Amino acid sequence: MENIPADNSGQIDRRQALKWIGAAAAAAAIFPHASAQDKLPRPTGAAPGGQRIGTDPVLNKNYTPGDLWPLTLTPKQRKAAASLTDLILPPDNPGDKMPSQLGVQEFIDEWISSPYDETNKDRPIITAGLDWLDAEAQRRFQKDFADLAEPQKCAIADDICGKTAVKKAFKGQQNFFSRFRYLAASGYYTTPQGWKDIGYVGNVPTVNFDGPTPEALKHLGLA
Amino acid sequence: MPIITEKDLQPIYDVIVVGSGAGGGQSAYTLTMNGVKVLMLEAGRNYDPVTETPMFQSKADAPLRAMSTKEKPFGFHDATVDGGWEVPGEPYTQASTDPKQRFDWWRARMLGGRTNHWGRISLRNGPYDFKPYSRDGLGFDWPISYEDVAPYYDKVEMLVGVYGSNEGLENTPDSPNGTLLPAPKARAGELYVKKHIAKFGMPVIPIHRAVLSTRQDHVNFPARLHPNNPKAQKIIAKAMQERAACFWATDCGRGCAIKANYQSTTVHLPPALATGNLDILCNAHAREVTVGADGKANGVIYIDKVAGQERAVKARAVILAASSGETARILLNSKSHRFPNGLANGSGLVGKYIMDTVGAGLGGSVPAFENLPVHNEEGAGTHVYIPWWLYKDASKLGFARGYHIEFGTGRRMPGLGAGGASPGYGKSYKEEVRQKYGAGIGFAGRGEMIPNKDSFCELDPTVKDKWGIPVLRFNWKWSDHELKQAAHMEATFAMVIEAIGGKAKKPEADGSKAIEAGGRIIHEVGGALMGADAKKSVTNRWNQCWDVPNLVLNDGSAFCSNADKNPTLTIMALAWRASDHLVEEMRKGNL
Numbered sequence: 001m002e003n004i005p006a007d008n009s010g011q012i013d014r015r016q017a018l019k020w021i022g023a024a025a026a027a028a029a030i031f032p033h034a035s036a037q038d039k040l041p042r043p044t045g046a047a048p049g050g051q052r053i054g055t056d057p058v059l060n061k062n063y064t065p066g067d068l069w070p071l072t073l074t075p076k077q078r079k080a081a082a083s084l085t086d087l088i089l090p091p092d093n094p095g096d097k098m099p100s101q102l103g104v105q106e107f108i109d110e111w112i113s114s115p116y117d118e119t120n121k122d123r124p125i126i127t128a129g130l131d132w133l134d135a136e137a138q139r140r141f142q143k144d145f146a147d148l149a150e151p152q153k154c155a156i157a158d159d160i161c162g163k164t165a166v167k168k169a170f171k172g173q174q175n176f177f178s179r180f181r182y183l184a185a186s187g188y189y190t191t192p193q194g195w196k197d198i199g200y201v202g203n204v205p206t207v208n209f210d211g212p213t214p215e216a217l218k219h220l221g222l223a
Numbered sequence: 224m225p226i227i228t229e230k231d232l233q234p235i236y237d238v239i240v241v242g243s244g245a246g247g248g249q250s251a252y253t254l255t256m257n258g259v260k261v262l263m264l265e266a267g268r269n270y271d272p273v274t275e276t277p278m279f280q281s282k283a284d285a286p287l288r289a290m291s292t293k294e295k296p297f298g299f300h301d302a303t304v305d306g307g308w309e310v311p312g313e314p315y316t317q318a319s320t321d322p323k324q325r326f327d328w329w330r331a332r333m334l335g336g337r338t339n340h341w342g343r344i345s346l347r348n349g350p351y352d353f354k355p356y357s358r359d360g361l362g363f364d365w366p367i368s369y370e371d372v373a374p375y376y377d378k379v380e381m382l383v384g385v386y387g388s389n390e391g392l393e394n395t396p397d398s399p400n401g402t403l404l405p406a407p408k409a410r411a412g413e414l415y416v417k418k419h420i421a422k423f424g425m426p427v428i429p430i431h432r433a434v435l436s437t438r439q440d441h442v443n444f445p446a447r448l449h450p451n452n453p454k455a456q457k458i459i460a461k462a463m464q465e466r467a468a469c470f471w472a473t474d475c476g477r478g479c480a481i482k483a484n485y486q487s488t489t490v491h492l493p494p495a496l497a498t499g500n501l502d503i504l505c506n507a508h509a510r511e512v513t514v515g516a517d518g519k520a521n522g523v524i525y526i527d528k529v530a531g532q533e534r535a536v537k538a539r540a541v542i543l544a545a546s547s548g549e550t551a552r553i554l555l556n557s558k559s560h561r562f563p564n565g566l567a568n569g570s571g572l573v574g575k576y577i578m579d580t581v582g583a584g585l586g587g588s589v590p591a592f593e594n595l596p597v598h599n600e601e602g603a604g605t606h607v608y609i610p611w612w613l614y615k616d617a618s619k620l621g622f623a624r625g626y627h628i629e630f631g632t633g634r635r636m637p638g639l640g641a642g643g644a645s646p647g648y649g650k651s652y653k654e655e656v657r658q659k660y661g662a663g664i665g666f667a668g669r670g671e672m673i674p675n676k677d678s679f680c681e682l683d684p685t686v687k688d689k690w691g692i693p694v695l696r697f698n699w700k701w702s703d704h705e706l707k708q709a710a711h712m713e714a715t716f717a718m719v720i721e722a723i724g725g726k727a728k729k730p731e732a733d734g735s736k737a738i739e740a741g742g743r744i745i746h747e748v749g750g751a752l753m754g755a756d757a758k759k760s761v762t763n764r765w766n767q768c769w770d771v772p773n774l775v776l777n778d779g780s781a782f783c784s785n786a787d788k789n790p791t792l793t794i795m796a797l798a799w800r801a802s803d804h805l806v807e808e809m810r811k812g813n814l
Contacts, residue, residue, distance in 0.1 A: 053286055055294045055311065056268070056304040059477070060277040062284040088648040107288065116292055154649075163647035177648075185642020185656065190282040197653070198660045200637055202601030203279060205470035209436075209603070211408030215596035220415045 052115050065103070065110030072113040072123065073105075076144070077130040081105035083146035084133065085184045087153050092197065099188045107187035108180070122179055129176030226269055226496075226503045229527055232536055233502065236262040237809065239523050239538040241509040241553065244336030246544030246778035248491030249379070249795045253802035255500035256455040259809070262536060263501060264525055266508040266545075267305050267332030272339065272488050276302065276478040282638050290639055298638075302339035302478035302486075306331030312689035315548075318698040323735060326579075326680075326697035327742040328548055334505055335488035336546070337745065338791070340476045343433040343484055344605065344629070345385045346788035347376050349394030351614075355673075355784045359623050361704070362673045363576075363783040366755040366764040369396065375796035377402055380431075381444045382459070383485040383795070384466070386603075387431030395610045401443075404436045407471075410600050412592055412632025412664060413607045419723045420609075430608040430629070433485035433792075434475060439463040454498075462494040474636070475604050484603075507534075510692050511557035512541050512566055512774060519814070520566075520774040526690045533690075540773040540805060540814055544798065547577065547780035548680060551750040552695050555682050567768035572761050573751055574680045577697075578785040580746040581626060581670035582739035583709040585716035589725035592632065592662040600633035600661070611787055622707035626670025626787045628715070634661035664725060668712030671787045674749055675702050678741070699741040706734030713737045746790050748779030766801035773814040775801050 051068045065071060073081060082100035085108075089099045112123040133156065137145040141152050148156075160166060160173040161181075188194040195201070217223040238254055240247050243265040254261050277300045282289040285299035292299075296307045310330050317325045331337045350369040355362050377399055379385075386404040389397035406429030409417070417427035441463035449455035466489070467481040475484045482489040495501045506528040513535065515521040522537040543550040551574040557566035565573055611625035637660070645655040677700035682693040713730035720727040731737035754760025757769035762781045768774040777798040779790050808814050 053292055053294050053299065055307070057286075057295075057299070059275060059300060059302075059304075060280065062280065063286045068286055089653060090649055092650070092653065107283070111287060114287060116287070116290075118290070118292075119287060157648055161646065161648050181648060181652075182640070182642060186288055186639045187283070189637040189641035189656070190288050190639075192281065194641075195281075195637065198637055198641065198657055199597040200634055200660070201597060201599045202634070202636060203281070203472050204599070205472050206599065207470070209407045209469075209471040209601075210599075212411035212414065212600075213596060213598045216411045216598055217414070219595055220411055220591060222411070222414050222418065 065106040069110075069113055069115060071106070071109040072127065073109045073130070076134065077127060078105055078109065079146045080130045080133050080144065081108055081126075081180075083153070084130075084157075084180060085188070087150070087157060088181055088184050089188050096193055096197070099184065102188065102191050102193060104184055104187035104191075108183045111183055122183070125176050125179050126183075129173065129180060132173060132176070226505065229504065229530070229534065231502070232262070232504065233260070234537065236260050236502070236536070236538040238262075238540045238542060238805070239264060239536060240542045240544060240777075241523060242336060242544035242546065242549070242778060243334050243492065243503070244331075244338045244487055244544065244546070244778070245791045245794045246798045247542070248335070248338065248487030248495075249798035250542045250544055250777045250802045251501055252382075252491045252495045253799050254806065255495045255498040256449060256452065256458070257806045258498075259500060259806060261495075261501050262538065263503045264507040264509050264523060264536075265334050265336075265503065265505045266528070267334060267336075267505065269503075269505045270304065270334040270339065270488060272302070272335075272478040272486060273480050273482070276480040278473050278477070278480050282636065288639050297340065297476060300474070300477045302476060303331045303337075304333050306333060313694070314686060314688065315694050316683045316686050316696040318696050322740070323701075324699045325740055326577075326678075326699040327740055328695070328697070328747070329742065329745045330546065330549070334503070335486050335492070338485065338487040339478050341791060342605065342789070343475055344789045345380070345383075345387075345431045345433045345792040346627075347396045347398075347431075348372070348786050348788050348793050349396050351394045352784060352786035352788065355624070359617070361623050363752060363754070365783040366753055366760075371764075372793070372796050372800065375800045376792065378448055378799060379792060379795045381439070381448055383433045383490050384435040384439050385431050385433050385792075386429070386436040388429040390426070390428045392426065392428070392610055393614050401440070403431065404439075407436055407602055407606045409607050410602065410633045411595060412589070413630075415591065416630065416632070416664075416719065416723055417607070420719050423718070423722070425609050425612050425719070427607050427609055430605050431792075432603065432605060434603045435466060435468045435483045436603070438468045439466065458494045458497045462490075462497065465493070466490070469603050471599075471603060472601055508690065509543075509545060509553055510690070511553060512543070514557070514559055514561065514566065514771070518561060518771065520771050526692075531690075540775065540809065542775045542777050542802070542805070543780075544777040547747050547750045547778050547782075548695055550776055550778055550780045551577075551680055552682070554751065556693060562770070567751070567761055567770045567774060569770045570758055570761060572759070575676070576674035576749045576752055577678050577680055577747065578672045578674050578749040578782065579741050580744040580785060580787070580789075581672050581705045581708050581712075582668065582744040583712040583731070583737040584665060584667040585713055585720070585727055585730055586663060586665040587720040587725040587727035588659070588662050589664050589720070589723055590662065591724055592664070593658050595634070595661055597634070601635065602633075605629055605631070620707075620711065622704040622711065623673060624671035624704065624708070624787070626668045626708060626712060628666055628668055628712075630664060630666045632661075632664050664720065664723075666716040666719065668709070668716070669744065669787055669789065670705070670708045670712065672705050672785050673702060674752075674784065675700065680750060697741075701735070701738060701741070706738060708734070709738035710734035746785060748782035748785050748790050751776050751780035752783050753781040754783070765804040766797060767804075772808075775805055777801055
């Protein structure tokens with residue numbers, strides 16, 4: 001089996017694994033400086049468990065989050081997750097659905113609820129981060145995150161998204177945002193709408209493989 | 224004679240074939256087309272790619288977006304079931320705790336074995352690759368030459384369907400006209416690499432892969448494959464017509480429901496079954512080969528995994544094609560008064576000189592690929608590669624032998640990590656994701672390992688699998704040749720990525736860190752080397768065991784070297800050749 005690096009999206013590379021190890025360590029101290037720390041509820045979801053994928057699953061059927069193991073997020077957390085997903089990946093075209101309508105937050109829930117070590121390292125990061133979002137929204141605007149107006153959501157997201165220097169007080173939240181964005185984007189760009197959005201037009205049968213278009217060749221100075 | 228259960232077993236077969244992958248599939252095909260009655264034993268379950276392959280599922284249709292897990296290491300949709308680096312209840316052990324001396328053993332317990340998911344890269348060994356010792360004094364020469372195997376390469380390529388081209392390059396053999404199927408076009412990024420590395424003397428040429436870029440020539444191929452055998456011609460002509468050409472979508476590693484790529488289960492086994500001469504018994508894990516009073520193999524003891532019971536079945540000859548590791552294990556476990564050190568092990572060489580492929584990789588991103596006008600770049604996996612280009616520089620490199628380079632570019636199906644590393648969120652973030660998508664490139668070197676005495680497998684003295692069968696313990700050590708080669712790969716990839724204006728991750732200068740662990744490339748060969756001298760080899764030039772001539776080893780175990788060319792095509796060519804010889808010997812009454 002050859003495994004070409006650029007086409008290995010089913011794999012977790014070593015760098016990614018290292019990132020997760022770092023993320024898990026950071027999660028233990030996710031609220032070191034946040035002023036809202038004392039008011040925050042701790043994650044209460046059931047411990048990850050349930051059925052693993054197994055060595056011989058049915059491959060040609062479609063799975064939905066929750067099919068194999070119970071999900072974690074509370075309704076409140078799920079609402080915050082849906083809202084943050086839509087903020088990170090807003091639709092560009094009028095006919096497009098919101099990522100939350102495509103179930104991206106349910107994928108995130110499936111991920112953090114899985115019995116696999118590789119994914120459930122994200123569990124404390126995501127659940128605590130979502131709780132922090134609501135707490136921070138309450139602190140600043142007296143509403144849950146999902147109920148804020150977009151500029152208010154942006155005010156919080158801007159502080160933690162890493163686009164500009166993140167204040168020391170928000171370092172833990174920056175890690176949450178980065179992991180959440182990784183999962184939201186992974187969840188979204190693997191859907192048919194996400195394919196269209198990113199410019200992936202494969203997975204359709206064709207009689208011939210035509211190779212690069214004249215425009216593509218020109219773009220690369222090969223025409 | 225179909226896929227059967229235990230109660231339908233015949234009292235005796237002409238030949239038992241252990242294993243159903245490339246070697247076993249080819250053996251069963253060749254034998255049954257010649258009227259030989261065959262029983263195939265497969266340790267895993269029956270598996271049908273036509274009904275089981277996830278052809279158009281998106282990663283969103285899989286749990287965890289098809290993430291690699293311990294149970295499905297190449298991702299959820301990979302064809303392998305009941306297999307991987309670990310198989311529950313069937314451990315193997317390492318002689319050393321040093322991670323640099325470990326060997327990772329991929330097994331696929333399913334009908335068709337590893338052919339269901341493999342990369343389909345089908346490169347011929349060249350003339351040099353059969354005589355490496357004569358060229359540089361290292362390793363072993365094969366007792367056969369390229370000319371001995373070439374007619375069987377021709378036949379296998381026609382039978383399984385291989386796309387590619389003839390380029391006339393050194394030690395990179397051409398195929399006879401009309402044998403190969405047309406090569407698919409190169410992708411944009413592949414053409415870009417080709418243009419920018421020509422100055423290094425590195426050719427970028429079509430790779431050979433076992434995928435039908437067009438349908439096979441079912442009118443002319445059958446007579447070329449089976450001269451003077453009208454029944455075989457008729458069967459294979461029909462089987463070829465049941466295979467569709469590739470429609471350039473869905474990853475070959477998932478298997479192929481339209482039979483456009485080669486897997487034993489869609490290409491070798493259906494025509495073999497159609498002869499009426501093949502029984503296949505699944506869930507039958509071979510434990511040992513039995514020997515009669517005359518010293519010849521006369522059957523196999525296997526575990527009926529459904530009933531959890533040991534059973535025996537008889538035959539006039541036995542072919543092992545269980546994977547080179549499993550074949551060595553079966554031989555070593557076949558102890559008797561006459562063969563106290565295991566069967567066919569008079570030389571003491573069973574399990575010795577196991578090999579894998581040298582592997583190292585480096586990725587990068589290429590600004591020139593950003594914002595490439597959108598078009599379908601899916602194709603059929605790998606289209607082009609870089610064959611070893613430094614034959615003339617052998618004395619200057621500091622290591623023996625060479626490697627080829629496989630590389631991947633293009634706008635492929637997005638998966639985990641599709642959002643990249645861009646900061647921020649919202650419209651600007653999405654813009655950046657679109658810009659970077661498809662701008663990545665990954666290079667992988669696949670090089671020759673020289674067999675050495677420190678790399679071998681043996682029976683673990685204490686550990687047994689869940690049926691009480693002693694398991695393999697692996698000993699592994701790379702020589703400096705492989706480590707220096709891996710470092711050379713890294714430096715080359717960095718040079719190439721720079722030449723295309725890309726940004727590479729840091730290349731690893733330490734070969735012992737750059738090289739993949741033993742076994743990770745899943746090109747496991749050796750362990751029962753063929754040779755011209757019974758004292759210094761396990762099999763003769765026809766893959767027949769010296770000590771037991773009606774026992775034939777038709778997987779990669781008889782390999783004397785492991786060229787940079789991926790081994791599967793050579794396994795099939797040698798299995799065809801050895802099976803032809805076995806038929807001849809049986810007809811002559813020599814066995």
